[in-house]
Amino acid sequence: MPSQRVFRLVLAFCALLVVISVPALLAPWFGWGSTPGEEVELVVPRGASLAAVADDLHDAGLIESPRHFRGLARLLGTERPVQAGRYRLQAGLPWHDYLEALQQGRVIRQTLTIPEGTPSVLVAERLMAMPGLVGPVAAPAEGSVLPQTYDYGDGETRAAVLARMQAAMTATLDELWPRRTPQAAVKNREEAVTLASIVEKETGKAAERRTIAGVYSNRLRLGMKLDADPTVIYPITKGKPLGRRIRRSELDADTGYNTYVRAGLPEGPIANPGRASIEAVLDPAPTEALYFVADGSGGHVFANTLAEHNANVQHWYAVRRSRGEM
Numbered sequence: 001m002p003s004q005r006v007f008r009l010v011l012a013f014c015a016l017l018v019v020i021s022v023p024a025l026l027a028p029w030f031g032w033g034s035t036p037g038e039e040v041e042l043v044v045p046r047g048a049s050l051a052a053v054a055d056d057l058h059d060a061g062l063i064e065s066p067r068h069f070r071g072l073a074r075l076l077g078t079e080r081p082v083q084a085g086r087y088r089l090q091a092g093l094p095w096h097d098y099l100e101a102l103q104q105g106r107v108i109r110q111t112l113t114i115p116e117g118t119p120s121v122l123v124a125e126r127l128m129a130m131p132g133l134v135g136p137v138a139a140p141a142e143g144s145v146l147p148q149t150y151d152y153g154d155g156e157t158r159a160a161v162l163a164r165m166q167a168a169m170t171a172t173l174d175e176l177w178p179r180r181t182p183q184a185a186v187k188n189r190e191e192a193v194t195l196a197s198i199v200e201k202e203t204g205k206a207a208e209r210r211t212i213a214g215v216y217s218n219r220l221r222l223g224m225k226l227d228a229d230p231t232v233i234y235p236i237t238k239g240k241p242l243g244r245r246i247r248r249s250e251l252d253a254d255t256g257y258n259t260y261v262r263a264g265l266p267e268g269p270i271a272n273p274g275r276a277s278i279e280a281v282l283d284p285a286p287t288e289a290l291y292f293v294a295d296g297s298g299g300h301v302f303a304n305t306l307a308e309h310n311a312n313v314q315h316w317y318a319v320r321r322s323r324g325e326m
Contacts, residue, residue, distance in 0.1 A: 028064065029072045029095045037091035044102065046084040046155065050074075053082050057098060062091055073099050083107070086132075086154045109151040114165065116147045116274030117200040119239020123165070123272065127158045137162055142239070143193040143269030146172050169193075172275055180282040185217035194265050195220075195281045196273035201230035205299050209277055213284035215292055215302065224290065226259035234270035296320075 040060045044053055050073060054066035063069045077099050085107030089098055112130050114123055124139040130152075137158035145162070146169035152161050173189050186192045199213050219226055233242045235255040251258070257266040289302040291309035296319040303309040 028068070029076060036093060039088050039090050041108070042087045042089055043154075044082055044084050044087065048082060048084065050082060053102060060089075062089055062098060063095055069095055069099075072096075078103060080104075084155055105153075107153040109153055111149050111151050112161065113149045114145060114147040114272065116277065117197070117271045118145075118147055119234075119271045120145065121238045121240065123162075127162060130158075132156070133158045133161065135159055139238075140166060143197055143272055144169055145272040147272050147274045169272075172278065176275075176278055176282055181284075183214070183217060183284045183286060184282050185220040185284075186281055190268075191265055192278060192281055193273060194269045196277040197269035197271040198226065198228050198230060198259075198266075199280055200271055200273040200277040202228060203300065206276060208299060209280040210283065210285035211287055211289070211302060212292065212300070213277075213280040214287040215289050217281070217284045218287070218290055220264065222290075223263050225261075225263045226265070228259045230270055231257045231259040231266045234266070239271050 040062060042056060042060055042062075044056070048056075051066070051070060054063070054069045054073075057063045057069065058066045072095065076096065080103040082099075082102040083105030085105060087101060087106065088108050089101065110130070110132055112126065114126065118126075120139045120142045123145050124137055127133065127137050132154040133152060133156060135157040140162060145165040148168065150161060150164060150168075173192070177189050177192065180186075180192075184192075186195055195213070195216060198216065199209055202212050203209060216226055216228075218224075229246060232246050232250055232253075232255075233239075235257045236242065236250065251260050254261045257268075257270065259266060287302070288304045291303040291306065291312075292300040293303075293309065293312050293316050295301040295312075296316065301312045301315075303312055
């Protein structure tokens with residue numbers, strides 16, 4: 001019958017439309033025939049809706065149709081909300097890649113480096129100066145932060161980043177403390193961090209750390225004063241550079257940190273020591289040295305006796321006079 005023939009023709013036409021249009025409809029979603037292009041930065045504010053993000057993707061030239069994107073996202077995507085943050089997205093990728101990145105929060109990560117031996121007051125200042133972080137932060141307890149490089153995303157709180165820094169120090173002590181050797185003179189983790197902070201401040205040469213730790217460990221066992229200049233400076237500046245020579249009155253002041261006045265360790269750390277310095281005090285070099293002084297090249301010369309040390313000091317003074325420093 002003619003009507004049946006027309007009906008079949010209509011069905012065939014509709015099927016043809018589906019065959020033609022569905023692949024075209026889905027092509028952007030799955031990236032069929034697409035070519036990756038330039039990277040584009042996209043900022044998603046907190047609480048942004050899928051519709052708003054679709055508009056932003058369109059404005060950035062990443063998708064052709066916000067309506068098309070929204071429909072496919074609801075049909076083929078997950079129900080997870082998009083995450084706030086700053087993204088770096090490559091043009092020409094499948095649309096579902098954009099949705100997945102936004103829902104999983106694959107934001108641009110920035111980095112923050114805390115150098116070994118940084119005092120806590122400067123840790124707080126560095127956190128406050130970093131772009132993208134939010135919220136206040138106070139100087140943490142001295143010695144509670146592990147110096148290393150940390151990453152963070154835009155909108156993360158400074159308190160959260162600081163918590164990761166402190167967790168890293170706790171994890172490092174948990175790992176290293178059981179490995180201490182019989183040469184270690186420290187009695188607990190707190191003492192280990194305190195002595196490591198002094199070692200950190202006394203030398204910038206990695207090869208010297210264990211030897212300097214050995215000298216201080218020998219002095220602790222003998223009940224000698226540590227005579228460490230950085231312990232005199234700490235209560236004056238809270239670890240910041242002094243910018244001048246130490247005064248005689250400061251060398252004589254009993255501050256609780258001054259190791260020229262009292263034997264033993266100061267009352268707490270004078271900086272945040274790095275992993276290598278903690279390892280050094282837990283496994284100091286086997287040495288009989290009790291003294292060290294600068295050698296003029298950025299390192300130190302070590303001595304077993306006071307007579308040797310005094311000769312080394314005189315040589316150091318001669319070097320300084322030759323440089324016009326004395």
